[in-house]
Amino acid sequence: MPDCAGAPWDLPWNILGDTWGAPPHEVNGTFSSVACGASQAPNIDVAPLSLSSTQAPNTTETRTLTIANDGEADLEWEIAEEPVLRALRGSVAERAGxxxxxxxxxxxxxxxxxxxxxxxxxxxxxxxxxxxxxxxxxxxxxxxxxxxxxxxxxxxxxxxxxxxxxxxxxxxxxxxxxxxxxxxxxxxxxxxxxxxxxxxxxxxxxxxxxxxxxxxxxxxxxxxxxxxxxxxxxxxxxxxxxxxxxxxxxxxxxxxxxxxxxxxxxxxxxxxxxxxxxxxxxxxxxxxxxxxxxxxxxxxxxxxxxxxxxxxxxxxxxxxxxxxxxxxxxxxxxxxxxxxxxxxxxxxxxxSFCPDPADVPWLSVSPASGTTTAGASTPVTVTFDSTGLAAGAYGANLCITSNDPDPGPGNGTDLVVVPVSLTVTAPVMHTVTSSVGTPAGTIAPPSQTVAHGATTTFTLTPDAGYEIDGVGGTCPAGSLAGNLYTTGAITADCTVIANFRPEAGPGPSVLEIPTLGPAGGALLGLLLAGLGLGTLRRRRA
CATH class of the missing domain: 3.40.50.880 (Class I glutamine amidotransferase (GATase) domain)
Structure with a gap:
């Protein structure tokens, strides 16, 4: 490191030429130093220092992590995930028991x-x-x-x-x-x-x-x-x-x-x-x-x-x-x-964290690596996905490595650990009750407990001589496939009502007239003519 006492300096300079040619034969000026001993290196600064999300099951939430470079050279960084068997507690005072x-x-x-x-x-x-x-x-x-x-x-x-x-x-x-x-x-x-x-x-x-x-x-x-x-x-x-x-x-x-x-x-x-x-x-x-x-x-x-x-x-x-x-x-x-x-x-x-990075199924980051120029910052989208997770608390770490060479301002090292916590709340449950409107038939089961936003299915069985005549009730409209009825997404307690009607009877008979050939057609004409002549004679009599 040079001796920087008195920096920055204004350094005069002078160039003296020979006397040949047209003047000027001398040029001078002042060179001003910008900095002394400045680090030509990147410096990582990550914010916030921790991330958390509380959400319902089968939902996704996002948070933004900002990677800034307060140094003077390009910052190259990469994010790895670390699953933890112990969640990094938000505050010791929050512990119970x-x-x-x-x-x-x-x-x-x-x-x-x-x-x-x-x-x-x-x-x-x-x-x-x-x-x-x-x-x-x-x-x-x-x-x-x-x-x-x-x-x-x-x-x-x-x-x-x-x-x-x-x-x-x-x-x-x-x-x-x-x-x-x-x-x-x-x-x-x-x-x-x-x-x-x-x-x-x-x-x-x-x-x-x-x-x-x-x-x-x-x-x-x-x-x-x-x-x-x-x-x-x-x-x-x-x-x-x-x-x-x-x-x-x-x-x-x-x-x-x-x-x-x-x-x-x-x-x-x-x-x-x-x-x-x-x-x-x-x-x-x-x-x-x-x-x-x-x-x-x-x-x-x-x-x-x-x-x-x-x-x-x-x-x-x-x-x-x-x-x-x-x-x-x-x-x-x-x-x-x-x-x-x-x-x-x-x-x-x-x-004590980030010894063995590995994939965390409910956590993802985008982008997972990059280069941030001096004086700039890069936003990283962190996604929490509670799909398939039971209600409870989950912990992980984001392990951010970089080419930051020393513990300067900001987070201070080439490894920055960001604790991440996910709390999956218990799902909101709704009751769907079934009944029969116009008889005769049954719908089963009589009721079901359904998580908020989910669908459920009922079986409709008409009595002998009856058929399904549609499904009503207060639940969001669904679809009927054969005798299985699936509701729409349930968002509150509601009802499903099955309706039946008598099966339709056979329609009126139709007399089939055979097709006659030429000889048959002539014989039919003589027959009809004879019937007409007889009717005429009876009227004259």
Whole structure:
């Protein structure tokens, strides 16, 4: 990156020729620089951050997703669908009945052992391990460490967030760094969360975390201990500046539109902290390395140098969280869920989705890929189709990849995840009642329950000597094929009335006169002439 101090510049120039030919022999002017250090790259910005539809069965609805390019080069993007076994909840406060699942202790220390504590000196620690089994296990393996002294295991903010998202996980608590390291080294984890704020970890724990993160793992790390110069912090994009000591400093959102603070929960800034006297160290002031994105910090509105507190990096798969949970008991939005839990939910959801894109039958997008020029935007039509779906809630994600190379303004990474939810309402049902108008015959069945907009069929059977004379009633007119009558689309309770009439009898007989040949015709003429002569003689007499 060039030194851009004082930019833009006005640069004078001069061209001096020889004295041959006609003047002028000198030309000069000024060149004005447009920008210095500007990124000649695309930058994706997707809105809205989530989509939803509530609709009746067998209907379609559409929504518009806008893909904008705030960068300076063409943005190439593609949308894939991801079916999810767990729906990304709209808001934790909307849940009824709490988290669904059950937990089990894998082991619990019977006696405590002294361990260095963030509250000064040593404290008796009882290392434990725990496993939570979600009611609907997701295809995601999650490992956590947590030791929040004021939101105790197994109800730390990490526990609450994972349970709210319907995720199973394995947890190590309260100085069980050895058990955490052993599980982490065993591998197979899709997401690792490290919430260390009470006990002093060994450097080997940071070594293990760095190996996982540098090897492509998805991780969120917060720790009251930050060994300056350790490779883990470089991997996470944070340079230590100072510790946040008592009293804890408020944390402000430097990018309030980022999904971390809005999806699926709206998270207030952490400005009402109750942690005075709880810890010695509540977090760190850091400076993000080049290529990493500072989303929150200790100043408002920010960003400001050496004041960062939340850093996103490595293509959106690592998060450095420079503030603890123990000092935050606030629920500033009054939704019944602690603000710190909501932030964990949002961060976890951003890191843990779109591992295996696949077709979602009730969801479609058009176009599914494209190129958006610098400064332009592309509308994408998202269609929800409830055909054949039972009433209930359905979840999916739209996974948007692009050639956005870094976490600049906008959504921030080359992968943008848009949660999608579909709620299919129970169908409206109507009763269709049948009866006989003019006898004699029957119509069956006597009544039927029909979904709104559907049709239904009745069977008409005339008695002996009768036939069908039409169908009436208040239902929308339908069609008669033989003795089967199908209604029109039913939109309200209605009736179908079958009418019958006597069968028509045989018509009058017709005398067939045989065709006569020439001889027969002559004989018939003589006969008729004779009859006429006899009649004439009787009249004369």
């Amino acid at each position: 709490g988290a669904s699942g059950h937990g089990e202790w894998l082991y619990r220390a019977e006696t405590g052992t002294p361990a260095l504590s963030n509250r000064g000196g040593t404290k008796l620690a009882r290392p434990t391990a725990y496993r939570w089994h979600a009611a609907r296990p997701a295809q995601l393996n999650v490992l956590i460490y947590a030791d929040d002294a004021y939101h105790e295991a197994p109800d730390t903010f990490l526990d609450q967030a994972l349970q709210a998202l319907g995720l199973s996980y394995t947890a190590h608590y309260d100085d069980d760094f050895a058990g955490f390291e052993a599980d982490l080294a065993a591998g197979g984890w899709d997401l690792v969360l490290f919430g260390n704020e009470s006990y002093f970890p060994d450097s080997s724990t940071f070594d293990a975390l760095n190996t996982y993160a540098a090897g492509g793992g998805r991780v969120i790390v917060t720790s009251w201990v930050m060994f300056p110069g350790h490779a883990l912090w470089t991997t996470l994009g944070a340079t230590w500046v100072a510790d946040d000591v008592d009293p804890p400093a408020p944390v402000y959102w430097w990018q309030p539109g980022h999904r971390f603070f809005n999806v699926p929960n709206s998270v207030p800034e952490f400005t009402s902290l109750t942690g005075v006297g709880r810890y010695q160290i509540y977090g760190q002031y850091v400076e993000p390395l080049a290529g990493f994105q500072a989303l929150a910090g200790y100043t408002a509105p920010g960003p400001d140098p050496d004041q960062a507190a939340l850093i996103l990096g490595n293509g959106g798969r690592t998060i450095f969280k420079g503030f603890a949970d123990g000092q935050n008991d606030a629920d500033l939005d009054g939704d019944g869920v602690l603000d710190g839990v909501e932030l964990w939910i949002n961060m976890i959801s951003a890191l």
